[in-house]
Amino acid sequence: MNPDAHTLWRAPRWALAFLLACLGMLGPFxxxxxxxxxxxxxxxxxxxxVEMQQTLSAYLFGFALMNLFHxxxxxxxxxxxVVLWGIAVFTIASAGCALADHIGSLVFWRAVQGMSAGAGIVVSRAVIRDMFPPADxxxxxxxxxxYFGIAPAIAPMVGGFLFVHINWHAIFWFLTAIGVALWIANYKLLPETLHAEQKQPFNLRNLMRGYWTLGSNPRFLALALASGIPFNGMFLYVLSAPVFLGEHLALRPEQFFWFFLLTIAGIMGGAFVSxxxxxxVKPQHQIRHGFVIMLAVSLLNLALNLVFTPHVSWALFPIAVFAFGWALMVxxxxxxxxDLVPERRGMASxxxxxxxxxxxxxxxxxIAPLVMHSTLGLAVASLLMMSIGIVAWIWVKPRVT
Known part of the structure; x- marks a missing residue:
């Protein structure tokens, strides 16, 4: 924690949380x-x-690649x-997407978008720990x-509105405008929270030494798996939404918002309780509660899909409860x-x-293209991805307490 934290931000704590959440929302939005x-x-x-799917994969892999460096x-x-440069590149990439006139150009700019969008969510986590002791x-x-949970709920509705009433280019011009607004807000408001004495030398040897330290640390890898993989038990349904909602549950496009509304309500509810x-409550107990909720509802979801034909009256609720459990523990x-590597919190993030x-x-x-045409396949894949997180946590828990 920065010893001067109390002088860096004098506004209410929720205001800093909102600013950092806006940074984190950029990626999912x-x-x-x-x-x-x-x-x-x-x-x-x-x-x-298939080419359109590449625009999504290019974004996600670009996001993953640069996350190693932000x-x-x-x-x-x-x-x-890092935050200001990341937002600036994201803004340029969004304009590039808006101007794209063929799929190759769109895939390229989506990859650049992904490479820059992660700066906000990665650095914002380090800022939080720079500024506050553990409980706070x-x-x-x-x-x-x-706040972060609001983005996936409203993003499809905003995108659908812009697409229907203007055109698809307007979606990316809208993201460009968001980038400009975020850059101005962070330029004016975001303080430098890394204390001068905590800065790491900027050279390749030091960087590689840090990556090796983390990559060879089984406790760190297990915690990363426990936090990152279970999310996909829910994200799988988001990616499969057009097929899951439109084909399996026979919902019209204007009714899709119910799925996003329930899922985001689960995320916000779990985060509020957390x-x-x-x-x-001891952190380990809270994590256990989250995993128990996710395991129970995943097994219930699997059983329901084995016994009944999927119906909207019940098929959306297990995903919302799963989201609650994930947000409770993450x-x-x-x-x-x-906190496992306090001297390298940015790299850990x-x-x-x-x-x-x-x-x-x-x-x-x-995975999503393979299983989205079967609700049973979706349920099994969701359970398996969540189980990876449970196994990782069971292994690492005695080593971090």
């Missing part, structure tokens, strides 16, 4: 906003469904410069998760990751985000 326009974009640029750079150069950091992390439990696991992003990319490019 730029994923979900253009999903309703997939078909329209494909027709406009003459792309096949936090590391912030450990050496400071949190503020968990409360702020939970507040960030609550913040309320900070300092009252702020705590994230802080354990950061980078590595953690990279693990999750690689998993997201694999789910988007490989």
């Amino acid at each position: 730029s994923i979900d906003t253009y999903l309703p326009a997939f078909t329209g974009i494909a027709q406009s640029v003459g792309a096949t469904p 936090g590391s750079l912030s450990d050496s150069l400071g949190r503020r410069p 950091a968990q409360r702020v992390m939970s507040q960030v998760t609550i 913040g309320r439990l900070a300092g009252r 702020p705590v696991v994230t802080l354990l990751v950061l 980078s590595f953690q985000a990279c693990v999750g992003s690689v998993a997201n990319g694999i789910v988007a490019g490989v």
Whole structure:
């Protein structure tokens, strides 16, 4: 924690949480906003469904690749410069997407978008731990998760509205405008939270030594798996939403918002409870509660899909409860990751985000296309990905207590 933290931010704590949440929202918002326009974009640029899927995979893998460096750079150069440069590149890339007239150009600019969008979410986690002691950091992390949860709920609705009433280019011009607004807000408001004495030397040898230290640390890798992989048990359904909601549940596009509304309500509810439990319940117990909820509802979801034909009356609720369990435990696991290497919190946040992003990319490019046409396949895949997190936590728990 920065010893001068109390002088760096004098506004209410929720205001800093909101600013950091806006940074974290940039990534998921730029994923979900253009999903309703997939078909329209494909027709406009003459792309096949597989080529359109590449625009998503390019974003996610670009996000994962640069996540390895955002936090590391912030450990050496400071949190503020990395955030501002990341937003600036994201803004340029969004304009490039808006101007794209063929699929190759769109894939390229989406990759650049992904490479820059991660700066906000990676560095914001390090900022929280720079500014607050553990219990307060968990409360702020939970507040960030609550605000963060709004983005996936409203993004498809905003994107759908812009696509229907203007065109698909308007979606990316909208993201460009968001980038400009965020850059101005952070330039004026975001303080430099990395203390001068905590800066790491900026050279390749020191960087590689840090990566080796983290990559060879089984406790760190297990915590990264415990926090990053279970999210995909829910994210799988988000990626498969057009098929899951439109084909399996026979919902019209204008009714899709119910799925996003329930899922985000679960995330916000879990994050709210996580913040309320900070300092009252042991972190390990809170993580256990989250995993128990996710395991129970995943098994229930599997059983229901085995016995019944999927119906909207019950098929959306297990995903919302799963989201609640994930949001209950993830702020705590994230802080354990950061505190495992307090001298390299930026790099730890980078590595953690990279693990999750690689998993997201694999789910988007490989797993979702394989299982989305079967609700039973979706339920099994969701359970398996959540189980990876449980196994990782069971192994690492005795080693971090």
